[in-house]
Amino acid sequence: MKAELVSIGDEILIGQIVNTNSVFLATELNKIGVEIVQISSVSDKKEIIINALDEARKRANIIIMTGGLGPTKDDVTKHTLCEYFDDHLVKNEYVLEHIENIFEKYVTTPISDMNRQQAKLPSKATILPNQFGTAAGMWFMDQEQVFISLPGVPYEMEALVKNEVLPKIQQQFVLPALYHKTILTYGLGESVIAERIADWENNLPDSIKLAYLPSLGRVRLRLSGKGTELEIIKKQVNVQIEKVIPLIEDIYFGTDEDQSIEFIIAEKLSRLGKTLSCAESCTGGAIATRLTAHPGASSFFKGSAVTYDVGSKTTLLGVEREMINQYGVVSSPVATAMAIGAQKKYNSDFAIATTGNAGPTRGDLGQEEGTVFIGLATSEGVESFKFNMGNNRTRVIQKTVNQALELLYRKLLK
């Protein structure tokens, strides 16, 4: 079963908004065994939308449109669908009542004719009620294909998909079973891993697909199995995972169903009842930002002393001025002292420290661009690690964040 997504509206084409609706739809459809063959963003003009639908129906059984259902003149999806399916608008009493209700309860301005027009919907469409907004979803069957039109507002669309669209698709179509599992590796590049596992990869059954997902110092290998029986596919995927792990044992660091490393760390620390703090120089707070992006961080995270200038490493973390003068601010002793300083000041079990030159110039840091030291303090002592993270500021920072979290994670495994 194949689906195509069509986002309607200029906001995406001028770079104003990120198309997060597609991410949600693709994820949810994949889970129920619907494959996405294409995602397109097009302008909100009738002939352009019709052309996109014509192309989409050549490739997909399920065509899902988002956007263009608002009350204003620039929203043309509903009228376009009338033209496309040779249909006309009729007033839907249920939807009208719902719109009037929303205005009464939540809107301070009075309801206008323009708002009431949203209850006029194509006669051939099955109406999908929009719990959180005034633009109803629409479901058109055209022979064996289905065309679904949804509002572009993310939370309205998401609720409609979960409550209406997915159940209806599962009811309407016979879907394959799908199973994804991801292997996390660190320390080797995509091509080196590919060479190592080439024989295994070439012998994968047709029902299992492998994808390499590299990102800043780590590579995820995603196995996707497809078939008719979920239990059989699961078994097949797991058999292949058992086979490949021995080939990459030194770089293997777990399998997951797409959890981020900070999430895994958070869970582990909370379970152990242990706490963490940071002392960040070159990462400038980016480790703390990652750790606090998820709710519940306060159960294990004490904080981070972002000590960007040299003096603050002394005043906030107690790194000795003499040591900095002797070894330089980007050095192993300073990374170590920063980690110990954070551990003490925050009274935490673990502490990570970063000091490095993120570039773009050598500056007066006395170390080449990309040189980074990471310090890691535990109850057993403190270690430091040296890296060269390359010559792009954003990448140096992000790689250092990933590396620091990975070092901590490996320590927690022990």
Next chain:
Amino acid sequence: MKAELVSIGDEILIGQIVNTNSVFLATELNKIGVEIVQISSVSDKKEIIINALDEARKRANIIIMTGGLGPTKDDVTKHTLCEYFDDHLVKNEYVLEHIENIFEKYVTTPISDMNRQQAKLPSKATILPNQFGTAAGMWFMDQEQVFISLPGVPYEMEALVKNEVLPKIQQQFVLPALYHKTILTYGLGESVIAERIADWENNLPDSIKLAYLPSLGRVRLRLSGKGTELEIIKKQVNVQIEKVIPLIEDIYFGTDEDQSIEFIIAEKLSRLGKTLSCAESCTGGAIATRLTAHPGASSFFKGSAVTYDVGSKTTLLGVEREMINQYGVVSSPVATAMAIGAQKKYNSDFAIATTGNAGPTRGDLGQEEGTVFIGLATSEGVESFKFNMGNNRTRVIQKTVNQALELLYRKLLK
């Protein structure tokens, strides 16, 4: 001049990554007067890519592909382009040397044949050197149309676009002269502003387009003038800006040419020779991360004490325990004391502090979800401000960062 973007790779189709490359490309191309007619994400299969290119060339003069240039088997863009342009691969000595250099400098594993293969490139392509990676960009002219293939890794792609693609497009095609200027406002919503300036907007000349860019507590109004002579357009745009400012004087806070607020702050502080530090609780390091993302931050930024747990507000910033007990950790006195603490500990001229409940629950913070206090310390004293940032964690954090930077900016204007 019209462009279409084609993202190649299954990662987007299965919802694993957000297509941020399109946002960057659409924004940059719009700036130089190229209109995006469609954005498509397709699978990395030869026949599918070829079909996408066939469709794109019906609509656009410039077709930009991203992704599928890695060294592994699932990357097929290069081979597909050979087939599409009836071409073959030849070894590019310059690229080979660059790849070998990258491996020598930054990669610990030895270079493999698979990596060297990345230097084999279509003979008909103009090669666009990729400063930050091993996958070169490619530029094919086919009669009046150009096909550009870029790596999918964002920072590699972005540098290639800025250094190679945009200049080449400007050289190759006659583009309209474009001038954008953005008015920054805060404090009112999009629709209220629209009502206020309706008369002015309706009387804008056809050559000037207005876009509302709302985001997290502020609305930017972007005026885009289009014509043949840059100087004339500039004058026209500036005339309109002079006219609209009096209508929104109370919410107007400057014009810029799409510089971020942290960039403007950095420039101002560096010029004044003043320094800044932060004390972050609910923003968890996100202000520091924003400020240190740009090179040169060390000239004004001293650091940030991320004090996520209550105790660290006392040990690191000297906030009195009694005060926290009396007023609660999310309170005006604590925000004020944190700002003063940061100013002292970091010995900085200015200090920003945040304390709030980012949600998703009330927890034991004693304040409703979304309640945030921001403290701002200057040489003249300290102030605090209270906000309600809504009920979505990511949004609360981002809005608080924006708000804090805006408060500082306004203070710097005085």
